Amino acid sequence: MTDGDYDYLIKLLALGDSGVGKTTFLYRYTDNKFNPKFITTVGIDFREKRVVYNSRGTNGSPGKTFKVHLQLWDTAGQESSVFFRDSFLPLNDPSHHNLPLLTKPSQLQANAYCENPDIVLIGNKADLSDQREVNERQAKDLADKYGIPYFETSAATGQNVEKAVDTLLDLIMKRMEQCVDKTQASDTANGGSSGKLEPVKPEEKKCAC
Numbered sequence: 001m002t003d004g005d006y007d008y009l010i011k012l013l014a015l016g017d018s019g020v021g022k023t024t025f026l027y028r029y030t031d032n033k034f035n036p037k038f039i040t041t042v043g044i045d046f047r048e049k050r051v052v053y054n055s056r057g058t059n060g061s062p063g064k065t066f067k068v069h070l071q072l073w074d075t076a077g078q079e080s081s082v083f084f085r086d087s088f089l090p091l092n093d094p095s096h097h098n099l100p101l102l103t104k105p106s107q108l109q110a111n112a113y114c115e116n117p118d119i120v121l122i123g124n125k126a127d128l129s130d131q132r133e134v135n136e137r138q139a140k141d142l143a144d145k146y147g148i149p150y151f152e153t154s155a156a157t158g159q160n161v162e163k164a165v166d167t168l169l170d171l172i173m174k175r176m177e178q179c180v181d182k183t184q185a186s187d188t189a190n191g192g193s194s195g196k197l198e199p200v201k202p203e204e205k206k207c208a209c
């Protein structure tokens with residue numbers, strides 16, 4: 001693929017406390033490498049990756065193939081509590097870790113300028129299970145409460161890293177397909193002829209996210 005040769009540009013945002021492994025997770029995802037050094041992110045940074053997304057019909061039959069350009073935004077944990085203050089839920093356990101985004105989804109929407117964000121919750125450093133501080137049951141229960149998929153990942157071993165991002169991409173793509181379907185249905189109702197899903201160029205996107 002050349003630079004502008006993609007059907008969708010999708011921007012993902014990594015949020016969480018400083019040191020939980022956001023940068024390292026994204027590096028594992030984009031470059032399949034592990035960086036053991038801790039260099040705290042200042043401000044915001046991003047990594048990029050091109051993927052091919054295969055959509056599926058409701059009965060699981062193969063659908064269309066889309067070229068997707070992913071922009072993975074890496075926030076500074078030390079600063080995210082400022083930008084996303086009201087969206088963080090302090091986990092009620094001795095570690096004082098925070099679970100982002102789960103207290104007030106509406107606040108997140110306002111903060112992120114996004115009408116209805118697709119979210120996955122990630123518990124990273126699964127390879128360090130002997131040092132576990134966050135209760136898995138509690139994290140899962142919270143994710144279930146908001147209907148958010150939950151993954152325990154490891155940027156060190158690669159466990160579930162791709163699966164977590166693929167799941168998020170799947171949520172986004174399914175929603176975009178629904179947006180396109182709705183637009184096309186209303187076009188058809190207004191006299192348009194096409195009922196088929198066609199790739200949408202990034203500049204033509206109509207979805208909120």
Ligand SMILES: Nc1nc2c(ncn2[C@@H]2O[C@H](COP(=O)(O)OP(=O)(O)OP(=O)(O)O)[C@@H](O)[C@H]2O)c(=O)[nH]1
Nearest residue numbers: 018019020021022023024036038041077125154155
């Ligand atoms: N063992 C292990 N170490 C990890 C894992 N993920 C990250 N680390 C280490 O944890 C430290 C912090 O990781 P970062 O990716 O810099 O953390 P961050 O969340 O981006 O931190 P800020 O930039 O301050 O917000 C680094 O030393 C990483 O190598 C993991 O899955 N397993």
